[in-house]
Amino acid sequence: MSNYYDLDDILADGEKVPCKFNITVPGLGYLQGNPGKPIEKDTKIELPFWLAEILAVCIVSDESQQSFIDMIDPEFINSKVVNAIKSNPTSVDLHKLLPHYYKLIEKWCSMFSDEQLIDNVMNMLKERSFEINSFANNVNKQVNSEFIYTLDEFEKKLFKQTSESNKLMRNWLKE
Amino acid sequence: MVLPTTLQGNLMPAEINFLAENETVTILPRYSMKKIELIGTPIPPLRAMRREKVPLWVALILKSQDKCNIVPPKWLNLAYLKEKHEEELRKPNQFSDLPWHWQEIAKILLARAQDDLSDPSHQLRSVIQDLREIRLVKSRKGLKELNESNISLNGLSLLEINELRPFVLGVMNKLRSLHETTTTSKEVDEDMAEVSDDDY
Numbered sequence: 199m200s201n202y203y204d205l206d207d208i209l210a211d212g213e214k215v216p217c218k219f220n221i222t223v224p225g226l227g228y229l230q231g232n233p234g235k236p237i238e239k240d241t242k243i244e245l246p247f248w249l250a251e252i253l254a255v256c257i258v259s260d261e262s263q264q265s266f267i268d269m270i271d272p273e274f275i276n277s278k279v280v281n282a283i284k285s286n287p288t289s290v291d292l293h294k295l296l297p298h299y300y301k302l303i304e305k306w307c308s309m310f311s312d313e314q315l316i317d318n319v320m321n322m323l324k325e326r327s328f329e330i331n332s333f334a335n336n337v338n339k340q341v342n343s344e345f346i347y348t349l350d351e352f353e354k355k356l357f358k359q360t361s362e363s364n365k366l367m368r369n370w371l372k373e
Numbered sequence: 374m375v376l377p378t379t380l381q382g383n384l385m386p387a388e389i390n391f392l393a394e395n396e397t398v399t400i401l402p403r404y405s406m407k408k409i410e411l412i413g414t415p416i417p418p419l420r421a422m423r424r425e426k427v428p429l430w431v432a433l434i435l436k437s438q439d440k441c442n443i444v445p446p447k448w449l450n451l452a453y454l455k456e457k458h459e460e461e462l463r464k465p466n467q468f469s470d471l472p473w474h475w476q477e478i479a480k481i482l483l484a485r486a487q488d489d490l491s492d493p494s495h496q497l498r499s500v501i502q503d504l505r506e507i508r509l510v511k512s513r514k515g516l517k518e519l520n521e522s523n524i525s526l527n528g529l530s531l532l533e534i535n536e537l538r539p540f541v542l543g544v545m546n547k548l549r550s551l552h553e554t555t556t557t558s559k560e561v562d563e564d565m566a567e568v569s570d571d572d573y
Binding site for chain 1: 385
């Protein structure tokens with residue numbers, strides 16, 4: 199799904215997500231800031247996605263079906279954000295929310311397969327990309343819209359590619 | 374690769390312009406010339422005042438030496454293009470069919486063979502501009518309908534597709550990978566089911 203050398207993918211993996219420990223782990227207290235101590239059961243803590251992903255899937259032992267941690271719904275998919283996405287996709291500040299929003303949604307949903315969320319996000323992408331396209335078409339004019347600053351990393355790339363393609367075309371027409 | 378990423382999957386307008394020069398046009402030679410065997414399109418023997426079809430680049434060379442007149446293609450005149458423009462207006466959800474290289478050929482001929490065209494070049498230019506703009510607006514509107522699996526580009530020319538390509542590919546790829554996250558788990562289940570069926 200993702201390229202091993204993709205920097206954006208690596209950065210997205212480093213995003214922290216909230217988790218809850220299901221068991222007490224000795225010596226892991228430094229995650230919380232008290233080194234040498236164990237990390238208690240039911241501690242809530244933020245872990246990078248790449249670590250949480252594995253710990254949430256691995257089971258502690260064959261007898262119990264329990265995993266090391268449970269993942270708690272992170273901020274970027276809470277009902278407030280989802281409602282904002284549903285009501286007006288173009289006014290959501292994705293960059294502030296999460297610079298690698300789509301990547302993380304992808305990762306999240308490939309773990310939990312949340313169809314409702316994917317539908318919403320796909321709709322948002324369609325609406326926002328339409329907007330991006332119209333912005334990319336008049337880069338010469340002053341872009342004094344907040345919208346450009348709310349793009350996430352993928353959208354920024356898209357914007358750049360689109361405006362470059364338009365620029366080449368305009369230059370050719372002028373020749 | 375050394376090429377910048379924007380050029381790796383996409384052609385430059387100048388490259389498409391180059392490709393368009395291999396299209397054949399009809400010329401009216403003023404001199405005779407033996408035929409030339411080429412790997413691509415061979416050039417037939419030319420005889421003065423006998424119409425012959427040659428690649429555009431040959432026509433341009435001959436034209437620049439005043440050795441031929443170029444017969445403009447049947448779509449490059451005001452009446453035809455105006456009619457196409459009307460058609461575009463009449464059918465808001467469809468592109469009229471224009472040649473695969475219409476913009477490039479029109480541009481080349483307007484620049485290099487103005488005197489051979491049947492209509493004044495400024496009028497041709499403006500109707501071509503109108504056509505381009507209305508088609509651009511339409512294709513923009515069509516982008517609202519983007520989805521993860523397919524896109525219909527009927528009637529668009531290479532240059533127009535090429536302009537859209539980076540944007541459309543980017544969005545569609547993202548949509549696809551988002552969409553896959555919900556479908557793959559089901560497919561895996563189905564695959565598992567098939568395997569277990571085979572086992573019995």
